[in-house]
Amino acid sequence: MGKIKKKGESGAATNYISRNMAIKKLQISLAQFRRLCIIKGIYPREPRNKKKVNKGSTAPKTFYYKKDIQFLLHEPVLHKLREIRSHQRKINRAIGKKEWAVAKLLESQRPEYRLDHIIKERYPSFNLAVRDLDDALSMLALFATLPMHSGVIKPSTIKNCARLVTEFQHYVMIAGRLKKVFVSIKGIYYQADIGGSDVTWIVPHPFSQDTPRDVDFRIMATFLDLYETLVGFTNYKLYTDLNLVYPPKMKNETLDSGLAGFVVETVEGKGFLDGIKESETSDATSAPNRKARKEVEKRVKNLASTIGKFSDANAEQEEMDEDADEEDEDKDIPSAIVEPTDASEMVPSLKDAAKISTTRTASNSHKLFHSCVFFLSREVPRNSLEFVIKSFGGKVGWPETSGAGAAVAESDPTITHQIVDRSMAPGETRHDTRDYVQPQWIYDCINAGKLVKTKGYHIGENLPAHLSPFGGGKEGYVPSEAALSAIAASKGVTEESDEEDAEKDAVEANVMEADAEEEEEEDDVEDDDEEEDENKGPLDSDDEEQVYQAELEAEAAGLSFTEYMQKKDAEEKGLSKKKSTDTAGKKRKISAAEAEAAEEKELAKMLMNKKERRLYGQIEFGRKKKEEEAKKLLDRRVAHQKTEAKKAKETKNAEVATPAKAPAAAAKSPAAVKSPAAAKSPAVTKTPAVAKSPAAATPKAAKSVKSTPSKSAAVTPGSSKKARKA
Amino acid sequence: MKRREPTKRTADKAEKEKEKEVFAEISLDQNGTDSADEDDIVDADGNLIFGPFETVDGEEGEEELPEIIPDYASDDSDEETNNTIGNVPLEWYAELDHIGYDINGKKIPKPKGASKDALDEFLDSMDDPNAWRSVLNKLEGENVVLSDTDLDIIKRIQSKMIPEKDYNPYEPTVEWFSSQTETQPLSAAPEPKRRFIPSKTEGARIMKIVRAIRKGWKKTTEELKEEKEKALPKFYDIWAHSDPDAKDKHMHIPAPRMSLPDHRESYNPPIEYIPTEEEVEEWKALDPEDRPQNFIPKKHPNLRSVGAYERFVQERFDRCLDLYLCPRMIKNRINIDPESLIPQLPSRKELEPYPTALSVVYEGHEKRIRCFSVDPTGKWLVSGSDDCTVRVWEVLTGRMVKSWKFEEPVQDVKWNPNSEFSILAIAVENDVFLVNPGVSSKEVDEVTDEVFANIWGKESPSKIDWKKPSAAASALGHRVILNFSKNVTTVVWHRKGDYFSTVCPDAGGAAVSIHQISKRQTQNPFKKSYGLVQKVQFHPKKPWLFVATQRYIRVYNLIQQDLIHKLHPGVKWISSMDVHPQGDNVLIGSYDKRLCWFDMDLSSKPYKTLRYHKSAIRNSTFHRTLPLFASCSDDGTLNVFHGMVYDSLDQNPLIVPLKSFKAHEVVDSLGVLHCEFHPIQPWVFSCGSDNGAFVLKLFA
Secondary structure (H helix, E strand, C coil), X not given: CCCCCCCCCCCHHHHEEEHHHHHHHHCCCHHHHHHHHHHHCCCCECCCCHHHHCCCCCCCCCEEEHHHHHHHHCCHHHHHHHHHHHHHHHHHHXXXXXXXXXXXXXXXXXXXXXXXHHHHHHCCCHHHHHHCHHHHHHHHHHHHCCCCCCCCCXXXXXXXXXXXXXXXXXXXXXXXXXXXXXXXXXXXXXXXXXXXXXXXEEEECCCCCCCCCCCCHHHHHHHHHXXXXXXXXXXXXXXXXXXXXXXXXXXXXXXXXXXXXXXXEECCCCECCCHHHHHHCCCCCCHHHHHHHHHHHHHHHHHHHHHCCCCCHHHHHHHHHHHHHHHHHHHCCCHHHCCCCCCCCCCCCHHHHHHHHHCCCCCCHHHCCCCCEEEECCCCCHHHHHHHHHHCCCEEECCHHHCCCCCCCCCCCCCCEEECCCCCCCCCCCCCCCEEECCHHHHHHHHHCCCCCCCCCXXXXXXXXXXXXXXXXXXXXXXXXHHHHHHHHHHCCCCHHHHHHHHHHHHHHHHHHHHHHHHHHHHHHCCCHHHHHHCCCCCCCCCHHHHHHHHHHHHHHCCCHHHHHHHHHHCCXXXXXXXXXXXXXXXXXXXXXXHHHHHHHHHHHHHCCHHHHHHHHHHHHHHHHHHHHHHHHHHHHHHHHHHHHHHHHHHHHHHHHCCCCHHHHHHHCHHHCCCHHHHXXXXXXXXXHHHHHHHHHHHHHHHHHHCCHHHHHHHHHHHHHHHHHC | CCCCCCCCCCCCHHHHHHHHHHHHHCCHHHHCCCCCCCCCCECCCCCECCCCHHHHCHHHCCCCCXXXXXXXXXXXXXXXXXXXXXXXXXXXXXXXXXXXECCCCCEEECCCCCCCCHHHHHHHHHHCCCHHHEEEECCCCEEEECCHHHHHHHHHHHCCCCCCCCCCCCCCCCCCCCCCCCCCCCCCCCCCHHXXXXXXXXXXXXXXXXXXXXXXXXXXXXXXXXXXXXXXXXXXXXXXXXXXXXXXXXXXXXXXXXCCCCHHHECCCCHHHCCCHHHHHHHHHCCCCCCCCCCCCCCCCCHHHCCCCCCHHHHHHHHHHHHHHCCECCCCCCCCCHHHHCCCCCCHHHHCCCCCCEEEEEEEECCCEEEEEECCCCCEEEEEECCCEEEEEECCCCCEEEEEECCCCXXXXXXXXXXXXXXXXEEECCEEEEECCCCCCHHHHHHHHHHHHHHCCCCCCCCCCEECCXXXXXXXXXXXXXXXXXXXXXXXXXXXXCEEEEECHHHHHHCXXXXXXXXXXXXXXXXXXXCCCCEEEECCCCCEEEEECCCCEEEEECCCCEEEEEECCCCCCEEEEEECCCCCEEEEEECCCCEEEEECCCCCCCCEEECCCCCCEEEEEECCCCCEEEEEECCCEEEEEEEECCCCCCCCCEEEEEEEEECCECECCXXXXXXXXXXXXXXXXXXXXXXXXXXXXXXX
């Protein structure tokens, strides 16, 4: 027999160390331990078996890895912390003795610790450092907005934070790394692609932050210490990889000028950014490289022209792109500004938009605003918009009052868009050559990857919903706007003129989806009865179910029922609708078999053991909860659309009453065609359905008596539902 | 040197003069010997050592007190004595005739009477009037008589007063150094010139430093800092020589990223995400940790109207806390298809025939039907009810054929499984009636009656009385009446139809009794009971008896009179039991909703325990010929299973659920009370209530 093992002397018990033990071992105070942990990135672990580690007790206790703590014993920062402590005592003594000169001298000689070795140790490769940039940037962005003289944080630290964030943003801007932007109620989220991994950070809205009492700023300051170092080193790496000088110079010492206040230079000493030119450097190549590449491209183009003309649209686009580039180099004037069309319907350079949406790659996606010149009015978030617009190759100006460094003045005729957030004051001049849009347009364009129509974004208009580019919630619900953009993306931008129709279709599809879901539920419970219905064609208008469904669709679309049916017949080839009706027909046929399968499944569940049954129950519970959430949202949406449609109908009715306006309204949309007779028609079509439903219900009831009791019980809710519908 | 203040007590000068003279005369070496009344201790210089002494006697008061010299003299620890032995134990000199040595090294003789015994000492003390105030000075070996002053000091010390009688602790302070600053200089000398011209030496020293700095020998603090920074700049390419594919430290768990915002968080979300007022209230009522999201979605008409988010700092802080305080652990997320958890079973279609639908309803009983049984030919169904009747039904038509009325509710009714006879065993209260229902063919009836006619002639050794019914009862078909002492709950037939067993759970050792019709005898095979017997069952092939108590099932060999098996179903209360027709498998239903399938070859633990009923299982039964079994429960359902038993030992029985009938309504939390299969067809019967009436149902 082997030696009897003693408890707690091997295995998990020796791998972990409790916090108090760690503090005793390191002989430091809790505050210093905390500081060390934050800096070194040491965190408590949850042991897999708490009892084994905690001497048989399950009391809550914090455990660290013993190795982590042992490494701390040799940490230079720990020694420095001790030095600082003893030095502080000396200073205190001097102050106590009122030896001010000595205290001052000592103060100047206070030992400092550096964190570079820790950065190197925690992030052995640059990619790992990028992984942790999320928190670092968000933290720095927050501290950059804290009040300078609140006494909570040193003004120099705040300045440094602002500088580091701006430097990073500058890099993102130059390298064209920005991917997504999202304006939330908390702040503005940016997502950039740094070295292949996404970095998402949030910048608070530009207001003074409330500093709550229950926040321990000492902890935050320790984190800040680390993050400042991390972001500094990361910035250095990013800048030097682009062959740029780090740190970039600042034009003036105040940071108010934001991005415009920086002078970025290449190592050769050439100014990198001069107004719009920054947009030309599409990818991470230095200036000389760019020139060489252009020459090569030119040669290739010549070669292509000698061989023959490409009919390929892509080639043309490329050419145009190239032309635009050249033009820019020559004149610094974007191409699309030359011919501004009607202000309300103007969509600047749809060619560009098409090009971008079809061939969206990392290299040219940030040329989105290449052909636009923006002017930011007062009351728009200047820093954010400047960053975003410049990242996507736009040229941007702002009034003197918002800060220096504007690229264009307000009176500049080249301006294509003016970003406004308040309707114009009566004295202001309105330029016909510009589109006056709200700031959301910029963000939506970026997330859509193309220049979206400015309709709906003008001042005074009800803005479309601003959706998160990071996806919806966990319930899996997709709002119709997102579905719409997905459809548009799949269709491509070739059908620009039909965009509105597509929109309507999408909404309809959404509503129909909801109906289909309802249908499905009913189908699940009905089984044999469906066989009867099978005989009828799937598009048989007598079928009360379908009539109801069609009515619902019509209602949601804001049309009368007959109108809707006509439209439906006419547009039978409509993609989404056809699909849904087809599936509905199929469903009817397979429902009996499905019911059989469902019953078999229910029976098979009897044989599950307890563990499996619980797990299954949990999964099902989660799924159902999600579904319920999604359904709730969808229902709310449908209800909202119905009320909206009703409202629209009422207003249109009022318009029809005034005959002069009627034709104009009718021309606008088919939905507007509305007469009192048409309004009555749904009621007429409804009546047969009402008459039929009891008749339809009776045989079912009769049959249920014969069929198994389980079936009869299951049928009851379905039939009652039908009765309700009728 | 501090001067003693002149005391207020100033006596006449003449007396003082006299005192001075006295002091001058006194010497210390005489102190102990010649002047016992002298109370002042004076040092060699004639200075008074103890101040207070002079104040003891009023006549010794003086105007100018001698000054105290703060030297060794003021310390009484080295008060001079003649004896120079030092601080050694005095008993060293106890045997000698001297007590020590003087300063010249000469012996100091022991004084007379130093070695007095106690009696002498006592006598001396009685003689000496000063004995009460004398103390032995051991070093000198003689008595010292304390003076009045000494006594007074001792008294004052005892009463915690200042020893010196005339000491005034509240004397007015004397400012030795004035607190007032003088405005005028003490000296009228003019300021010297050197105070107005720069120091040359200092200048020289400064110039030395300046020169050193100029020549670069010495660095200013700024320069030092710059140099330091140059040596190691604030930021540099820290990853210059690093491996781009370097991994994290071993066992490092990176912190999970903050979740990305969804549509809800937008400043202008789609309308469906805006919560209603009730939802906002609900959200507010929740604990902050339980909230699905930490903000209320709100729609802003334009970007201008979006305000600062007041919890921003707090959220960042919480994130910081999470990063360094939260214990981290890698959790594997279960990514499992829920459908894969459901067992894969053969299709029901392959397992036909089995009952699928309700076909016949037997109506007529007025109260709850407790029991029923199907005749071995499958033509007849007999049922017993709480309305004290037993009725025979035609299975196919649902027509009631016969009915008997009893005085008490019918507990159990069983049809003899041997088709050669036609006998019904009916348990009513304490009696068991054997009845010939007279619904079978004539031959069978005759054979049955003949059997019963023969039994009365024989000698019966049994304890229980086999009574012959009255003529009127015989006409109704009653053949034998067995009377028990306790309530009979169950009657079970042996397959051959000659034996049957009854259970009276309350009868203790006689709970189980086995009766043989042909010999008209009754046996109680067990002397004592192991608990409340719930059910008994005969083995279909062997002479075994299964006895189910509340928790266990015991299997006895009736011939060897031996316990063969004890089955442990692990349930709380067994309600029913059935043995598979092949005899190796047992089915158990329990009041705690479990159904256990035992494979007796395999183990004494259940092969499978199923828990699908929502309330107590009332009965579970096998089909006699087909691989079917069924269970019924108080939740009103009747479940039919395919239960195939294979001959080969290496194949486990196959259990497949086939059908779940919502057979009866639940009334007073009682659902389906009994179920039984048809002996030949794949049909199953159940009893319970339906639409308020108490009926039997046939599912075919």
